[in-house]
Amino acid sequence: MYKVLATDGVAPEGLAVLQNAPDVELDIRPKLSPEELLAVIPDYDALIVRSATKVTAAVLERAAKLKIIGRAGVGVDNIDVRAATARGIIVANAPGGNTIAAAEHTMGMMLALARNIPEANARLKAGVWDKKSFVGVELRHKVLGVIGIGRIGSEVAKRALAMEMEVIAYDPYIPAERVEELGVRMVSLDALLRQADFITIHTPLSKENYHLLNKEAFEKMKPGVRIINCARGGIVDEAALYAALKEGKVAGAALDVFEQEPVTDSPLFSLPNVVVTPHLGASTVEAQLGVAKVIAEEILVALRGGFVRNAVNVPFVRPEVLAEIGPFIGLAEKLGRFAAQLVSGRIGLVEVSFSGEIAQYDVSLLTTAVLKGVLSIALQEAVNFVNANEVAKKRGIRVTETRRGEEEDYVSLITVRVVAPEGERTVAGTLQRGKEPRVVAIDGYRVDTPLEGHMLFIPHMDRPRIIGRVGNLIGAQDINIAAMQVGRKVIGGPAVMLLAVDSPVPEETLTEIAKVDGIMGVKMVSL
Numbered sequence: 001m002y003k004v005l006a007t008d009g010v011a012p013e014g015l016a017v018l019q020n021a022p023d024v025e026l027d028i029r030p031k032l033s034p035e036e037l038l039a040v041i042p043d044y045d046a047l048i049v050r051s052a053t054k055v056t057a058a059v060l061e062r063a064a065k066l067k068i069i070g071r072a073g074v075g076v077d078n079i080d081v082r083a084a085t086a087r088g089i090i091v092a093n094a095p096g097g098n099t100i101a102a103a104e105h106t107m108g109m110m111l112a113l114a115r116n117i118p119e120a121n122a123r124l125k126a127g128v129w130d131k132k133s134f135v136g137v138e139l140r141h142k143v144l145g146v147i148g149i150g151r152i153g154s155e156v157a158k159r160a161l162a163m164e165m166e167v168i169a170y171d172p173y174i175p176a177e178r179v180e181e182l183g184v185r186m187v188s189l190d191a192l193l194r195q196a197d198f199i200t201i202h203t204p205l206s207k208e209n210y211h212l213l214n215k216e217a218f219e220k221m222k223p224g225v226r227i228i229n230c231a232r233g234g235i236v237d238e239a240a241l242y243a244a245l246k247e248g249k250v251a252g253a254a255l256d257v258f259e260q261e262p263v264t265d266s267p268l269f270s271l272p273n274v275v276v277t278p279h280l281g282a283s284t285v286e287a288q289l290g291v292a293k294v295i296a297e298e299i300l301v302a303l304r305g306g307f308v309r310n311a312v313n314v315p316f317v318r319p320e321v322l323a324e325i326g327p328f329i330g331l332a333e334k335l336g337r338f339a340a341q342l343v344s345g346r347i348g349l350v351e352v353s354f355s356g357e358i359a360q361y362d363v364s365l366l367t368t369a370v371l372k373g374v375l376s377i378a379l380q381e382a383v384n385f386v387n388a389n390e391v392a393k394k395r396g397i398r399v400t401e402t403r404r405g406e407e408e409d410y411v412s413l414i415t416v417r418v419v420a421p422e423g424e425r426t427v428a429g430t431l432q433r434g435k436e437p438r439v440v441a442i443d444g445y446r447v448d449t450p451l452e453g454h455m456l457f458i459p460h461m462d463r464p465r466i467i468g469r470v471g472n473l474i475g476a477q478d479i480n481i482a483a484m485q486v487g488r489k490v491i492g493g494p495a496v497m498l499l500a501v502d503s504p505v506p507e508e509t510l511t512e513i514a515k516v517d518g519i520m521g522v523k524m525v526s527l
């Protein structure tokens with residue numbers, strides 16, 4: 001039974017898939033102090049957080065069973081991703097689930113700022129009908145500068161264009177064509193700072209953009225500029241912003257995020273032209289349900305050993321590439337497990353080669369899947385897409401990957417060679433009808449068997465009375481043989497036998513089979 005802990009007020013309705021899973025026990029504890037988290041974390045296989053819980057190296061050190069941390073949101077800056085990676089713990093987020101919520105909040109903040117809505121609201125509720133203090137500005141025909149035009153930045157740009165703003169953007173990591181399709185002009189950071197009437201930030205917080213909007217940046221801006229930050233605290237230097245507001249260079253600021261959170265006291269809060277919200281960008285019913293659902297599904301996949309698409313500490317695979325190679329992940333992992341069970345002793349080399357259509361893509365994820373399969377046979381420790389390469393390196397396993405376009409017999413073929421001191425095996429597999437993993441060759445002998453369940457691999461000499469003896473020995477244990485394949489290269493020469501059996505064959509029977517004259521060995525494989 002896997003134990004999952006959800007903190008930080010993750011929407012419980014979004015966690016139904018975990019609540020209903022027979023192999024999961026879910027604890028929802030919305031408010032957990034750092035000390036309580038440290039105390040309970042050793043019990044859990046998975047942790048779900050929003051932004052309040054700090055998953056530090058100290059927490060991870062105690063998290064002996066933890067396999068995945070799910071961030072019900074985008075930013076993972078409250079999680080020590082490096083420490084998690086070092087421990088083979090997957091860190092996954094739910095990108096996209098709160099994009100619209102954050103974009104709409106940004107628009108709300110921009111309008112609130114332009115029309116002094118919070119201050120006027122407070123004044124009227126205090127009994128003062130004051131029209132003249134709150135003359136605002138229109139958004140129409142103003143220049144909006146978007147720093148970081150990813151998911152949220154693009155949605156903000158679309159909405160701003162609909163309000164007849166002119167939108168310019170700075171994002172050094174996005175191809176200009178993609179942004180210009182939206183009707184947005186890409187500019188340098190310098191140009192953006194000098195031209196924009198409103199500046200909105202939508203980047204992650206990184207070393208590179210810590211205090212991106214600092215004293216020098218404010219000096220370059222147009223007098224009367226308005227700043228909106230619904231991304232991350234720390235990107236704006238709050239002291240420099242305060243000074244720029246005080247001297248009137250900046251006409252107003254709307255902030256949803258702060259360098260220290262939670263925060264209830266800041267010099268910025270004393271200024272009438274500063275609008276603040278307590279990190280509410282993602283706080284809509286729809287977004288919270290959406291991110292909780294995505295994370296719950298990812299947690300389940302991870303706990304059951306699958307590939308987590310939104311893992312942030314697994315090498316990124318472009319969605320269009322993932323669409324092509326994704327179906328092969330299961331095949332690659334099964335081939336690794338299969339090959340590793342055909343040899344004895346410590347594997348020192350794993351060679352993976354790809355041929356046919358699959359070879360045109362970046363297949364490094366599939367090589368990792370093969371390795372995950374190989375390592376899962378011998379190791380107690382959890383091996384996953386995060387740590388498989390690292391674990392292999394630590395154990396001195398050399399891994400090679402080759403890609404060849406040409407393939408005569410199959411649309412796509414994956415071949416895995418494993419080398420151990422006591423021998424080596426090469427297995428090749430493909431997907432039948434694009435989805436069913438099958439092994440189609442072992443050491444160059446043709447076979448064709450689904451990669452599933454229990455199998456016996458028996459190299460032998462191609463002569464009479466061997467297959468029958470094997471069948472009798474297995475039948476004597478009341479074990480049903482579901483399928484059998486024999487592969488040979490020349491009549492009477494060495495051959496291989498692959499039997500699919502309905503249950504594992506006991507060790508004593510394997511020893512008996514190995515004694516049959518003409519049999520060169522026997523290996524039980526379970527997938």
Ligand SMILES: NC(=O)c1ccc[n+]([C@@H]2O[C@H](COP(=O)([O-])OP(=O)(O)OC[C@H]3O[C@@H](n4cnc5c(N)ncnc54)[C@H](O)[C@@H]3O)[C@@H](O)[C@H]2O)c1
Nearest residue numbers: 075102148150151152171173202203204209230231281282
């Ligand atoms: N306030 C909230 O509640 C809330 C909700 C959701 C997301 N967020 C935050 O909003 C931000 C954006 O989220 P997203 O989903 O759009 O992410 P995203 O990854 O889709 O987009 C981020 C963009 O920033 C760009 N970028 C990175 N560094 C940059 C730099 N130095 N200068 C310019 N551009 C840079 C990237 O190329 C990317 O296009 C993140 O910080 C996220 O944590 C906040």
Ligand SMILES: O=C(O)CC[C@@H](O)C(=O)O
Nearest residue numbers: 050051073074075282283
């Ligand atoms: O969970 C939240 O409330 C904030 C989420 C937001 O900051 C994010 O990065 O996704």
